[in-house]
Amino acid sequence: MKIGILGLPASGKTTIFNSLTRGKADIGGFGATRSANVGVAHVPDERVDVLTKMFKSKKTIYAEVTYVDLPGSASGELFEGEAMAQLQQVDAILHVARAFEDGSVPHLEGSVDYKRDIEKVAFDIMFADIALLERRIERITGSLKTMKVAERDDAEKNIETLKRLQSDLENGIAIRDRDLEASEIKAISDTFLLSSLPLLIALNIGEDDVANTAALEEEIGELLSGRSTGGAAICGALEAELVGMSEEEEAEMRAGLDAGEPGLSRMIKLSYQVLGLNSFLTVGEDETRAWTINIGALAPKAAGVIHSDIERGFIRAETVGYDDFIECGTMAEARNRGLFRQEGREYVVQDGDIVNFLFSV
Ligand SMILES: Nc1nc2c(ncn2[C@@H]2O[C@H](COP(=O)(O)OP(=O)(O)OP(=O)(O)O)[C@@H](O)[C@H]2O)c(=O)[nH]1
Ligand SMILES: [Mg+2]
Incomplete structure (x- = not known):
């Protein structure tokens, strides 16, 4: 499961990517990113931290989300060439919208206006789908x-369906905002439509705005209509600085900022959510670990995430919910x-x- 990062030139895509994944990809802006950067972010999970302490685990392993920092293009064209090829592999889109003011970093449109940019990118995504549907209809x-009569009937129905989707996009x-009927699902089953992907917004804010994070996030929430979308405000420049520090220094800096949970953590959690993922946990002296499953996964499938042998030889799962366990304090009490x-x-x-899975192979 991957999230593709896109946005206007020099909006701070690579800076945010580096913060999310603790990476070191080159920044620079206006086409600085020529080929995609791929990296992994740990999903912050306080439950994992608490259990690690309780079980004195030697290792702690968090769930992960993969981010792809798409190649930039100086013209601001988001859906061409290599970027489009990469986009076809992602499960959600993260739009980095620039809110930071910095005279030394030019903006494609000549001014910083994130509302305009968020609307433009949302529009561009839908426009790309409209154009794609147009080509399909043609x-x-x-x-x-040249079709046989029986086939023609079907094809004409398909065209009707595609036109309906197209006209909704135009509106x-x-x-992602609609409940698709069976005929619609069938009509677009082999078509990759960008606007079907969840859309997240990372507002790249200036250091002066860190204290306004909550208000800004509320504003983004209002801009985003529809489903599977969400946003967080992140100060790219600041996060990039923090990534280079030791854990203690970072904690000290963050405490000084008094900004509560960093937008970065919120963004990673949100990413996990829109991908439709859940975590189950395993505990022990060796390690406490979060494992990733799709929402709704049955026990044998979850077991298979740990090892295919455990899925194959699945007998049963012994389980307790995290909150129940914390209330009880020990497994014996649970x-x-x-x-x-x-x-x-x-x-x-x-x-x-x-x-804990019981199995035999
Ligand atoms: N002041 C300030 N500058 C930033 C911030 N985030 C990024 N920048 C600067 O903006 C420029 C572009 O940053 P990048 O992260 O390379 O932007 P990008 O969107 O990946 O650029 P392309 O890949 O070329 O499209 C760099 O000079 C960064 O230092 C920020 O939060 N504040
Ligand atoms: Mg870049």
Whole structure:
């Protein structure tokens, strides 16, 4: 599961990418990123931290989200060439919108106006889909003449469906914003439509605006209509500085900023959410670990994330919810209260379940 980072030239895409993934990719702006950068972010999870302490685990392993920093283009054209090829591989889009003022970093439009840019990118995404649907409709229309009668009926229905989607896009309704009917799902099943992907906004704010984070995020929330979308404000320059520091120095700096949970953490958690992912947890002296599953995954499938043998030889899952466990304090107490349960093949693993799989191969 991957998230593609896009935005106007020099909006700070690579800077934010480096902060999210603790990476060291070259920044510079206006086409500085020629080929995509790929990196992994740890999903902050306080449950994992708490359990690590309780079980005195030697290792702590967090869930991960992969980010792809798409190649920039000086013209601001977002969906051409290598960037488009990379975009076809992602599961969600993260738009870095510039809110920071800096005279030494020019803006493509000549002024900093993030509302304008957020609307423009949202529009460009939908426009790319409109154009793609147009080409598809033309192609099917062109082949109608040579079709057999039975096929033609189907094709004409498809054209109707595609036109309906297209006209909704023209009215500002992204694919992600609608409940697709079966016929619509079928009509676009082999078409990659950008506006079907969840859209996240990272507002790249200046250092002066860190104290206004909450208000700015509320504003982005209002700008974003529809589903599977969300935003966070991140000060790219500041985060880039913090990434280079030791953990202690970083903690000290953050405490001094008094900005609460960093936008960076919120963004990574949000990313995990829009990808439709959940974490189940395993604990022990060796390691405490968060494992990634799709929401709704059954117990054997979750077991398979750890090892295919455990899925194949699945017997049952012993499990307790995180909150229940914390309330009990120990596994023994959870067992006494009947909260440490035995679950079978049909069990839907829940976010935060602490699980031990029994299996035999
Ligand atoms: N003042 C300030 N400058 C920033 C901030 N974020 C990025 N910059 C600067 O903006 C310039 C462009 O940053 P990049 O991260 O390379 O931007 P980009 O969007 O990846 O650029 P391309 O890949 O070329 O499109 C660099 O000079 C950064 O130092 C910020 O939060 N504040
Ligand atoms: Mg870049």
